[in-house]
Amino acid sequence: MAAKNHRQWLAEPNLKRSEWVDSRIYSDQEIFEEELANIFKKTWIPVCHESELPKAYDFRTVSIAREPVIVARGPDNEIRAFLNVCPHRGMIIERRPSGSFLEGSPSGNPKRMTCMFHAWQYDMRGNCVYISREKEGYQERLCKEDVGLRRLRCEVKFGGFVWVNLDDSPKVSLEDWAGPAFECLRKSLEAEPLEVFHYHKAIVNANYKLWHDTNCEFYHDFMHYHNRVTGFNDAYFARKNEAFDHGHVVVGTFEVNYDKYEGFESRAALSFPHLPPNQWYMIDLFPGMNFNLRGSAFRCDIVTPLAPDKVMIEYRGLGLKRDTAEERRTRINHHNSIWGPFGRNLHEDLIGVQGQGTTMAPGAEPRRILQGRHEDQTIHDENGMRHYYKEWGRWMNRTPSEPESPFVEQVSVAAE
Amino acid sequence: MDASALVRDTIYRSTILLDQQRWEEWLAHCDDRFEYAIRAFSPEINKDVTYLALDRDGLASLLKLLPKHNTDHSPLSRHTSVYTVDVDEAAKSAKAVSSVIVYQTLLDGINSHVDAGESRLFIVGKYLDTLKIEDDKAKFLSREVRIENRRLDKGSHWPI
Structure with missing residues (x-):
């Protein structure tokens, strides 16, 4: 059919309602606020990797759904998470992205988290251990024991990632939440300690789900020259998208022919433990985290939604902690050649998602965003996104294709 | 042209x-x-990070394949100021910081x-260059683009 007039453009396509979403879910402020409250404040979020705080008293600061979070390793080697907020006057306690509490700060003592504002101090378990002029100001009305930090649920799991949940009573344990999805890579990621070697961030004007969609569908490989020449073969098109409970999706593996791209080499010699040469698994976790193992290099994307049309994506690359210097250099090159900020694919992915963000700015005319491809749940099937949005509907009690309507659980379709 | 001026000119x-x-x-x-x-130092993970590392052949392949890739074509304008040039006359080489x-x-x-x-x-960053000086010509032996940014948004397909 030729180009359409407005009425034709708005007409429903010959697809089921579960095969598209309304673009308002990518741009509406009210929906965004509900997502922060209903999803991001209630699910397990990987905030960093344990190798980012390798020694006792090391810390990292992050945020989840606008709440500042501090993760610190105690003298007992346990990693704990707290709100990075002083209970006195609401000052952010630690302003640096990372560091060590072994040294004192201008306002406080060594081995303490100190709020610089009024010098209240906390130990690595979040106990308040010092209030400046405590008795003079509070007499017997308030004491250190009354004002500890807000502790958060925190676990180190699935290859050493630090997971935090703002909800004291999560619906499911972290193991039940993500364990089945991680099963395909568990042996590889847990055979020995991993170490982060790469970090950079992107802030793009697009909704966080659009980035996750890109990670969930491989149909966009037509955009990537690299993936076309190194991948498009029978084994590639047979890769399965497997749906797991809680909205997660795993993209099955196949052998990538890296040497088909000029200047690239096989990654077989540096494959992760228990991973056959040049294989490639990908795990997409609801609500927007991605774990991607391409043979020798492991990548993790963590999204932090900033606004309906703005997301920060943090990119990490990981190798084996025991890598020799030469192995690490090679691993880093493998990672960067495709996924670095100057690599071949990440730039293209970000142009794509930025382009979607441009057409779905808040206030733009709502439109249907299709996810109706069915190819026996293989690589270009869009079942991964359909699975994700079914879960999204449950958490939000909104129908993704009609977000003003409550979510209605449909009987599962066999192909899903 | 003296060696220092030759390096700056190059x-x-x-x-x-x-x-x-x-x-x-x-x-x-x-x-x-x-x-x-x-390269950059990332205070987030407390490590030096390498964002791209290639030899001359690798760069040549990367540049040759640019037309095959989808790219943000927004042009880049580099404002370079050479701060120091240290010439090693015996080694016929020089190090420059810009x-x-x-x-x-x-x-x-x-x-x-x-x-x-x-x-x-x-x-935002620095060029850390090593050049060889021969026959009144200076050629790059190495360039490290030492950047401050870790927020790189879409990044780039092009050398900096």
């Missing part, structure tokens, strides 16, 4: 070639042993109707 001319995307001519200023890297600020003038990266024509700060 760095400035190469800046113009990079800005104008005259990749082949830029590579002609690089020795066969040339090593190129973009400040480099890279602006991106938007073209097709976001919404061209609104954003095209706007210049944004893209990279």
Whole structure:
């Protein structure tokens, strides 16, 4: 059919309602606020990797759904998470992205988290251990024991990632939440300690789900020259998208022919433990985290939604902690050649998602965003996104294709 | 031209070639042993990070394949100031430290109707160069682009 007039453009396509979403879910402020409250404040979020705080008293600061979070390793080697907020006057306690509490700060003592504002101090378990002029100001009305930090649920799991949940009573344990999805890579990621070697961030004007969609569908490989020449073969098109409970999706593996791209080499010699040469698994976790193992290099994307049309994506690359210097250099090159900020694919992915963000700015005319491809749940099937949005509907009690309507659980379709 | 001036001249001319995307001519200023890297220190993970590291052949392949890739074509303008040049006359080489600020003038990266024509700060960093000096010519042996940014948004397909 030729180009359409407005009425034709708005007409429903010959697809089921579960095969598209309304673009308002990518741009509406009210929906965004509900997502922060209903999803991001209630699910397990990987905030960093344990190798980012390798020694006792090391810390990292992050945020989840606008709440500042501090993760610190105690003298007992346990990693704990707290709100990075002083209970006195609401000052952010630690302003640096990372560091060590072994040294004192201008306002406080060594081995303490100190709020610089009024010098209240906390130990690595979040106990308040010092209030400046405590008795003079509070007499017997308030004491250190009354004002500890807000502790958060925190676990180190699935290859050493630090997971935090703002909800004291999560619906499911972290193991039940993500364990089945991680099963395909568990042996590889847990055979020995991993170490982060790469970090950079992107802030793009697009909704966080659009980035996750890109990670969930491989149909966009037509955009990537690299993936076309190194991948498009029978084994590639047979890769399965497997749906797991809680909205997660795993993209099955196949052998990538890296040497088909000029200047690239096989990654077989540096494959992760228990991973056959040049294989490639990908795990997409609801609500927007991605774990991607391409043979020798492991990548993790963590999204932090900033606004309906703005997301920060943090990119990490990981190798084996025991890598020799030469192995690490090679691993880093493998990672960067495709996924670095100057690599071949990440730039293209970000142009794509930025382009979607441009057409779905808040206030733009709502439109249907299709996810109706069915190819026996293989690589270009869009079942991964359909699975994700079914879960999204449950958490939000909104129908993704009609977000003003409550979510209605449909009987599962066999192909899903 | 003395060796120090020759090094400065080579760095400035190469800046113009990079800005104008005259990749082949830029590579002609690089020795066969040339090593190129973009690196930063990340206070987030408390480590040096390498964002790109290629030898001359690797760079040549990368540049040759650019037309095969989808790219943000917003041009980059490098403002380079050579701070120091230390010539080792015995070794016929020199080390130079330059400040480099890279602006991106938007073209097709976001919404061209609104954003095209706007210049944004893209990279803050330094060029750490080693050059060999022979027959009144200076050629790059290595370049490390030492950047401060870890927020790189869409990044780039091009050498900096």
